[in-house]
Amino acid sequence: MTEAVLELRNLTKRIGRRNIVDNLTFDIPAGEVFGFLGPNGAGKTTTIRMIVGLISMTKGEVRIKGVSVKDHFELAMTHVGAIVENPEMYKFLTGYQNLVHFARRHSGVTKQRIDEVVSMLGLQNRIHEKVKRYSLGMRQRLGVAQAILHRPSLLILDEPTNGLDPAGIRELRDYLRKLTREEGISVIVSSHLLSEMELMCDRVAIIQSGKLVDVRSMQDASGAAQSKILLEAGDPAAARQLLSQLFDASQLAVSGPYIEIAADKSAIPNIARVLVAADIEVLGIHSVQKSLEDQFLEITGGEMVV
Numbered sequence: 569m570t571e572a573v574l575e576l577r578n579l580t581k582r583i584g585r586r587n588i589v590d591n592l593t594f595d596i597p598a599g600e601v602f603g604f605l606g607p608n609g610a611g612k613t614t615t616i617r618m619i620v621g622l623i624s625m626t627k628g629e630v631r632i633k634g635v636s637v638k639d640h641f642e643l644a645m646t647h648v649g650a651i652v653e654n655p656e657m658y659k660f661l662t663g664y665q666n667l668v669h670f671a672r673r674h675s676g677v678t679k680q681r682i683d684e685v686v687s688m689l690g691l692q693n694r695i696h697e698k699v700k701r702y703s704l705g706m707r708q709r710l711g712v713a714q715a716i717l718h719r720p721s722l723l724i725l726d727e728p729t730n731g732l733d734p735a736g737i738r739e740l741r742d743y744l745r746k747l748t749r750e751e752g753i754s755v756i757v758s759s760h761l762l763s764e765m766e767l768m769c770d771r772v773a774i775i776q777s778g779k780l781v782d783v784r785s786m787q788d789a790s791g792a793a794q795s796k797i798l799l800e801a802g803d804p805a806a807a808r809q810l811l812s813q814l815f816d817a818s819q820l821a822v823s824g825p826y827i828e829i830a831a832d833k834s835a836i837p838n839i840a841r842v843l844v845a846a847d848i849e850v851l852g853i854h855s856v857q858k859s860l861e862d863q864f865l866e867i868t869g870g871e872m873v874v
């Protein structure tokens with residue numbers, strides 16, 4: 569098994585009498601774009617601030633590449649690049665001068681590495697212009713370039729899509745993908761918008777009131793496992809009884825005049841055959857795909873912003 573780049577174990581932050589972050593436990597493997605998804609105030613920024621040591625943990629453990637943030641803070645941070653508040657940069661210097669300046673904070677960042685990072689983030693055409701003339705999206709790319717100069721294993725971006733237009737969000741997604749592919753880096757992004765996470769992430773952790781509600785793969789969530797069949801039958805009680813011979817009780821639910829069957833459409837011919845053979849009228853039968861939005865609203869009890 570590959571070593572997790574980030575391990576959270578029972579991470580908790582208590583302020584006053586409230587657990588703002590409550591017992592979070594999960595792992596992030598290498599090369600994954602991982603989302604923290606939750607409504608405003610869910611505890612995303614507080615979690616990130618604990619991971620990068622900006623605030624202390626009340627309880628629990630954070631390990632980055634196996635190194636404890638509590639016990640070996642400096643060493644753990646050599647594996648991390650982060651933009652938690654606005655990226656720090658000098659507006660009256662060029663993008664390149666900014667990178668040279670930040671490269672001095674780390675040992676071993678060569679001119680060649682700076683050029684590599686500039687081209688990875690597609691900044692080569694504008695890198696010698698002053699940062700004050702950059703758009704928000706370009707400033708953010710320069711911020712990411714700065715954050716990965718020292719080849720971290722984990723890049724953390726708090727609410728990176730804030731203020732970006734749809735084209736900017738697409739660019740962000742593309743270069744994060746490139747970073748995971750070319751640098752093998754793992755990325756954490758936080759957001760309160762499911763639609764953005766869906767485009768960007770391999771998996772998301774859903775956080776509500778400081779608690780982990782679920783961790784989901786975006787692929788599974790949009791796959792066929794989430795389809796269902798809606799059946800309208802002349803005698804719903806008899807139909808349900810009959811279907812319980814074909815499906816587990818957990819796959820069957822009654823919703824108004826319909827019976828909901830958690831199965832994909834390949835089951836329809838068999839259902840129809842069985843009902844007709846038992847003389848139960850089939851008034852309607854069709855398959856529906858549960859949208860990602862429906863699934864998340866179900867998980868979060870309707871509180872998620874989509």
Ligand SMILES: Nc1ncnc2c1ncn2[C@@H]1O[C@H](COP(=O)(O)OP(=O)(O)OP(=O)(O)O)[C@@H](O)[C@H]1O
Nearest residue numbers: 583588606607608609610611612613614615759760
């Ligand atoms: N220093 C503090 N003292 C008291 N309460 C705090 C403190 N820091 C954060 N909180 C509270 O903790 C909760 C979680 O805040 P946090 O900023 O982590 O949420 P978030 O999920 O990042 O939300 P947002 O998307 O709004 O940034 C909020 O209710 C916030 O008011």
